[in-house]
Amino acid sequence: MKDIIPPNGSGNGAISSNKNNGAPALKGTPIPFLSNGVLRSLHFIIATGEYLVLIIDTIKATLRKPPALNLILKQLYDIGVASLPVVAITGFFTGLVLAAQSFYQLADKGLSSVTGLMVAKAMMTELGPVLTAFMVTGRVGAAMCAELGSMRVTEQVDALQTMSVDPVRYLVAPRVLAGTFMMPFLTIFSIVMGIFGGYLISVFFFGMSPNAYFDPMPTHIQLFDVFIGVVKGFVFGVFIMTISCYKGMNTTGGAEGVGKNTTNSVVITYCCILLGNFFLTVGLNTIRDQISRFL
Amino acid sequence: MIKIRNLWKKYGKVQVLAGLDLDIKTGETLVILGRSGVGKSVLLKHIIGITKPDTGTIDVDGVRITDLKGEQLYKAIKSMGMLFQGGALFDSMNVEQNTAFYLTQHGDPNTGKLYTNGELKDTVAEALHMVGLEGTQKIMPSELSGGMRKRAALARLICYRPQILLYDEPTTGLDPITAMHINELIVKTQKELKATSIVVTHDILSALYVGDRLALHKDGKIAYIADPETFMNIDDEIIAFLRKIISHDPRSFRE
Numbered sequence: 001m002k003d004i005i006p007p008n009g010s011g012n013g014a015i016s017s018n019k020n021n022g023a024p025a026l027k028g029t030p031i032p033f034l035s036n037g038v039l040r041s042l043h044f045i046i047a048t049g050e051y052l053v054l055i056i057d058t059i060k061a062t063l064r065k066p067p068a069l070n071l072i073l074k075q076l077y078d079i080g081v082a083s084l085p086v087v088a089i090t091g092f093f094t095g096l097v098l099a100a101q102s103f104y105q106l107a108d109k110g111l112s113s114v115t116g117l118m119v120a121k122a123m124m125t126e127l128g129p130v131l132t133a134f135m136v137t138g139r140v141g142a143a144m145c146a147e148l149g150s151m152r153v154t155e156q157v158d159a160l161q162t163m164s165v166d167p168v169r170y171l172v173a174p175r176v177l178a179g180t181f182m183m184p185f186l187t188i189f190s191i192v193m194g195i196f197g198g199y200l201i202s203v204f205f206f207g208m209s210p211n212a213y214f215d216p217m218p219t220h221i222q223l224f225d226v227f228i229g230v231v232k233g234f235v236f237g238v239f240i241m242t243i244s245c246y247k248g249m250n251t252t253g254g255a256e257g258v259g260k261n262t263t264n265s266v267v268i269t270y271c272c273i274l275l276g277n278f279f280l281t282v283g284l285n286t287i288r289d290q291i292s293r294f295l
Numbered sequence: 296m297i298k299i300r301n302l303w304k305k306y307g308k309v310q311v312l313a314g315l316d317l318d319i320k321t322g323e324t325l326v327i328l329g330r331s332g333v334g335k336s337v338l339l340k341h342i343i344g345i346t347k348p349d350t351g352t353i354d355v356d357g358v359r360i361t362d363l364k365g366e367q368l369y370k371a372i373k374s375m376g377m378l379f380q381g382g383a384l385f386d387s388m389n390v391e392q393n394t395a396f397y398l399t400q401h402g403d404p405n406t407g408k409l410y411t412n413g414e415l416k417d418t419v420a421e422a423l424h425m426v427g428l429e430g431t432q433k434i435m436p437s438e439l440s441g442g443m444r445k446r447a448a449l450a451r452l453i454c455y456r457p458q459i460l461l462y463d464e465p466t467t468g469l470d471p472i473t474a475m476h477i478n479e480l481i482v483k484t485q486k487e488l489k490a491t492s493i494v495v496t497h498d499i500l501s502a503l504y505v506g507d508r509l510a511l512h513k514d515g516k517i518a519y520i521a522d523p524e525t526f527m528n529i530d531d532e533i534i535a536f537l538r539k540i541i542s543h544d545p546r547s548f549r550e
Contacts, residue, residue: 064366150386151385151386154381154383154386155379155380155381155383156383156384156385156386158340158345158377158379158383159377159379159383159384159385161343161345161369162343162345162372162375162376162377162461163376163396163397163400163401163455164369164370164372164373164397164400164401165369165400166365166366166369
């Protein structure tokens with residue numbers, strides 16, 4: 001990426017990493033016919049390519065010789081177990097406000113009986129997976145990117161290599177495996193917490209009967225709704241882990257670079273989650289329609 | 296025998312290596328001198344294969360390192376080791392785990408046999424004793440001083456007895472006594488392992504102490520390479536400066 005040359009003269013600092021090249025970078029032949037926009041898209045294409053190569057390398061390294069079990073277990077704990085409190089709080093309060101708002105909006109129209117169903121469906125298909133992914137990105141993804149980034153800039157990744165240890169197998173693979181495995185579970189956990197939160201406020205604050213809250217669920221919630229949540233959790237898990245690891249492993253520029261890359265990785269992950277969520281919602285519901293047409 | 300031929304590497308617009316040629320004999324200690332930023336560390340990273348040149352080749356004992364990647368590379372460099380400038384200790388592990396890292400990953404470098412916990416402890420204690428860091432096993436790298444970190448990194452390196460050792464500025468930033476201790480260790484390790492050592496430094500005292508041959512890295516190439524005595528008599532402004540450093544009273548530099 002360093003090889004991309006910022007346009008001289010007209011250039012207003014195309015790619016931030018290039019400013020470190022200092023004076024020598026300004027002396028060579030400029031490429032005037034490449035505009036800022038073209039350079040940016042080139043940069044983007046190269047980065048995407050490198051990102052995909054990292055994913056392929058991770059799969060290859062895992063298949064050739066799986067990472068050590070203790071490394072995976074440590075990541076399972078750090079990503080999964082240690083995230084439970086924050087995911088629980090997120091799910092719980094989301095369910096709580098969802099139920100409260102639904103109740104306020106629906107009660108005067110005589111529709112308050114669907115409050116429970118509304119909470120459950122929303123949590124399962126959208127809010128559970130997306131908010132869990134957001135919390136995990138902030139809690140795990142950022143830490144991961146910063147950790148790998150500082151390992152990169154202090155030459156610890158190089159040191160691994162000189163000791164014949166593949167950094168992809170040793171650092172990236174355990175994180176990606178553990179993260180993608182844990183995300184569906186965390187998602188389900190947050191969904192359960194959300195429905196529980198909704199239940200508490202509906203029953204104890206609005207005086208709904210517990211039966212009224214739960215009754216519509218068995219009839220209207222299908223296995224496919226749960227499936228949507230789990231699939232989304234899994235895909236978001238892949239996004240969070242691979243983007244954080246990619247950004248971390250490609251950090252340059254010392255402590256400042258670590259900070260910059262961490263911010264970047266969180267922003268990119270959020271965008272990918274939101275965009276991916278849109279396509280998953282449309283895609284999965286299309287699949288559901290197709291299936292129900294056959295059945 | 297390490298053969299480097301026509302090595303080129305560019306970072307951005309800076310030509311760091313420009314057609315570098317170098318032969319390193321088995322069993323010798325070669326010191327590469329050069330000013331900061333001329334690409335001495337980059338050269339070491341090329342020799343151990345973790346950085347790839349733009350063009351050019353490096354053969355280590357007949358194996359073309361520059362053509363290898365992934366598993367093949369890691370296999371080929373198993374008997375090579377590098378001491379990094381900042382130590383590059385893993386901050387998530389204590390000194391003991393750091394020192395034992397290679398052995399826990401690969402077992403015995405020759406037989407591949409995995410060590411028992413007791414054997415590991417003994418080997419680590421021995422290596423730490425060699426660098427004068429006894430009893431630091433349970434300390435985390437962040438609690439060590441710069442010099443201690445470098446010595447712990449050296450312990451991690453000699454623990455697995457590599458046949459080719461690369462030192463990236465081993466004495467930079469150390470007090471003169473510790474620096475001399477490190478120099479002694481380099482020579483001792485060299486003798487004990489009958490290893491090939493490449494030391495990159497700009498510390499002329501250290502270079503003269505450890506080096507069998509000295510080389511000057513300048514403008515992306517090895518400008519001169521010779522035994523210490525001949526080297527110090529070469530007519531070159533950098534070498535003239537080095538001569539002045541070791542033979543003059545520092546006050547004489549004042550104008």
